[in-house]
Amino acid sequence: MENKELISKLIKEREGYTERSIKIQEFLRSSECAKIGHTQKQLLIDQYNQLNRLAFIINMRIDDLKDSNGTD
16 A cells, blocks of 8 residues: 555544544533533543544654655
């Protein structure tokens, strides 16, 4: 697989993580969030943090691939 193909797939994966992260953040800020227990809130916060870390790692990988390919 070429770097450009891999970069494209990684970008799509990162966008999926980012989208889910945003949905969790919106829920945590909503009035609906007040209806769930502390444990569920903490699990959502943990999942939100994990998604953001995965997106960050993917960004680093994309940068590495771009650097090795000589593209911007």
